[in-house]
Amino acid sequence: MQNEINKPLILITNDDGENARGIEVLTRLMMEIGDVIVMAPDGPRSAQSNALTVSQPIRYFKTEEREGLIRYSCTGTPTDCVKLALHELERKPDLLVSGINHGSNAAINVIYSGTMGAVLEGCENGILSIGFSIFDHSPKVDFSFTEKYILSITRKMLENGLPYGVCLNVNFPVGKINGIKLSRQCEGHWAKEYEKRVDPHGRNYFWLTGYFDNHEPDAEDTDEWALANNYVSIVPTKIDMTDYEVLQTLKTTFE
Amino acid sequence: MQNEINKPLILITNDDGENARGIEVLTRLMMEIGDVIVMAPDGPRSAQSNALTVSQPIRYFKTEEREGLIRYSCTGTPTDCVKLALHELERKPDLLVSGINHGSNAAINVIYSGTMGAVLEGCENGILSIGFSIFDHSPKVDFSFTEKYILSITRKMLENGLPYGVCLNVNFPVGKINGIKLSRQCEGHWAKEYEKRVDPHGRNYFWLTGYFDNHEPDAEDTDEWALANNYVSIVPTKIDMTDYEVLQTLKTTFE
Numbered sequence: 001m002q003n004e005i006n007k008p009l010i011l012i013t014n015d016d017g018e019n020a021r022g023i024e025v026l027t028r029l030m031m032e033i034g035d036v037i038v039m040a041p042d043g044p045r046s047a048q049s050n051a052l053t054v055s056q057p058i059r060y061f062k063t064e065e066r067e068g069l070i071r072y073s074c075t076g077t078p079t080d081c082v083k084l085a086l087h088e089l090e091r092k093p094d095l096l097v098s099g100i101n102h103g104s105n106a107a108i109n110v111i112y113s114g115t116m117g118a119v120l121e122g123c124e125n126g127i128l129s130i131g132f133s134i135f136d137h138s139p140k141v142d143f144s145f146t147e148k149y150i151l152s153i154t155r156k157m158l159e160n161g162l163p164y165g166v167c168l169n170v171n172f173p174v175g176k177i178n179g180i181k182l183s184r185q186c187e188g189h190w191a192k193e194y195e196k197r198v199d200p201h202g203r204n205y206f207w208l209t210g211y212f213d214n215h216e217p218d219a220e221d222t223d224e225w226a227l228a229n230n231y232v233s234i235v236p237t238k239i240d241m242t243d244y245e246v247l248q249t250l251k252t253t254f255e
Numbered sequence: 256m257q258n259e260i261n262k263p264l265i266l267i268t269n270d271d272g273e274n275a276r277g278i279e280v281l282t283r284l285m286m287e288i289g290d291v292i293v294m295a296p297d298g299p300r301s302a303q304s305n306a307l308t309v310s311q312p313i314r315y316f317k318t319e320e321r322e323g324l325i326r327y328s329c330t331g332t333p334t335d336c337v338k339l340a341l342h343e344l345e346r347k348p349d350l351l352v353s354g355i356n357h358g359s360n361a362a363i364n365v366i367y368s369g370t371m372g373a374v375l376e377g378c379e380n381g382i383l384s385i386g387f388s389i390f391d392h393s394p395k396v397d398f399s400f401t402e403k404y405i406l407s408i409t410r411k412m413l414e415n416g417l418p419y420g421v422c423l424n425v426n427f428p429v430g431k432i433n434g435i436k437l438s439r440q441c442e443g444h445w446a447k448e449y450e451k452r453v454d455p456h457g458r459n460y461f462w463l464t465g466y467f468d469n470h471e472p473d474a475e476d477t478d479e480w481a482l483a484n485n486y487v488s489i490v491p492t493k494i495d496m497t498d499y500e501v502l503q504t505l506k507t508t509f510e
Binding site: 044046047048049050051052053054055057058059060079080083084086087108110111112117120124125126153156160162163164165166179180181182183184185187189190192193194197203204205206207208234235236237238239240241242243244246247250251253254255 | 299301302303304305306307308309310312313314315332334335338339341342363365366367372375379380381408411415417418419420421434435436437438439440442444445447448449452458459460461462463489490491492493494495496497498499501502505506508509510
């Protein structure tokens with residue numbers, strides 16, 4: 001893989017797969033800012049979190065090359081895509097963006113999301129990394145309201161940077177946008193998660209479903225609140241998951 | 256599923272699969288403390304992080320039932336196992352333990368680990384949750400030094416509890432143990448991650464491999480340091496990944 005110097009080099013991936021509209025929009029936008037390398041899964045990899053392919057090998061194939069853009073298709077997970085791209089690229093990307101995910105990655109969804117898995121991977125590798133998602137699963141969702149925000153957030157972050165170990169989880173509401181809210185990850189959990197069915201042989205099987213139970217619907221500083229009130233939510237997300245307060249408490253219990 | 260009241264109800268899972276020695280040891284130990292339900296993957300699911308099975312249904316089957324123990328085999332990921340068990344159990348478990356993982360989940364491994372994925376899932380659901388791992392991938396690793404620590408850590412945590420959203424990532428060194436260190440997640444990343452090979456048809460494929468590059472080998476408060484110095488490392492790990500400091504900084508940039 002070879003790239004021009006000068007312009008920022010931008011690595012793009014997602015978890016909806018290389019043919020999703022979200023990554024098409026994101027690729028078009030990023031080409032306004034820099035040279036773009038896409039390394040995306042060859043099909044949907046939703047809810048793959050930071051999963052890695054360990055017990056079989058992975059591959060990648062070039063699918064397109066034109067001025068300012070090279071696209072690759074990868075057989076792995078979103079996190080595999082980032083790892084493999086970083087292994088193969090001659091120049092370290094200046095920016096990794098993932099998405100635009102069809103579906104919200106606000107609140108606890110950050111830990112399940114393949115989109116954010118890729119972002120955490122970029123972050124671990126010291127690359128400015130941003131995940132973009134929209135609060136609508138539809139393949140036909142209207143991304144038009146998101147475009148100017150994606151460009152301005154990306155440009156500002158390329159200018160300002162982030163400390164090592166911190167990345168951004170950006171979620172868009174659907175339709176008209178009231179502005180940007182810097183938010184925290186809302187507390188909540190998924191409830192009533194399975195639909196039980198019986199197969200033609202009389203055996204049970206279970207489909208994942210359920211709904212998000214927001215533990216703090218009235219708090220106005222969460223990502224869920226921002227989305228519900230038509231703001232873009234930006235959560236600075238860190239890869240160090242240590243709880244330093246509890247660490248101090250437990251020292252007296254165990255040491 | 257039915258269980259006795261009175262005794263704590265303990266849910267066990269892992270990512271090495273139901274037949275791994277680590278979960279056999281953990282099950283035996285937990286039976287000294289409470290009534291045990293095992294819901295484990297039907298085969299290895301290493302590095303599955305918090306991955307969920309969304310595009311096909313999952314199933315579970317009872318494989319054993321005797322005094323104080325019911326074992327189920329599940330077709331899903333470790334996180335699926337926890338979700339499905341919580342959906343199917345009539346009584347909410349008092350404790351979730353995951354492991355004993357064959358391999359360390361210290362440092363950034365917490366984000367890839369299926370073992371810790373299950374623990375984060377229990378934590379999200381308001382259950383006291385602890386992951387146990389040992390710094391050795393061998394299926395034949397000697398767990399004997401870990402046993403008294405697993406029992407005492409578990410008993411103390413059942414007594415003291417943890418705040419909502421916090422769980423424990425416990426990692427054991429191999430062999431004789433010097434004691435317990437409350438630690439923070441060490442900063443570092445995986446490097447030189449792929450081995451490239453050529454298949455009989457002349458096409459490249461890539462095996463995940465590589466080594467952990469510790470960014471702070473001299474810091475004595477990290478989980479990596481504890482393991483390297485033969486201490487049990489306990490990292491209190493939280494599901495809220497918000498970086499509150501950066502949140503304040505970025506408000507001035509974006510709002």
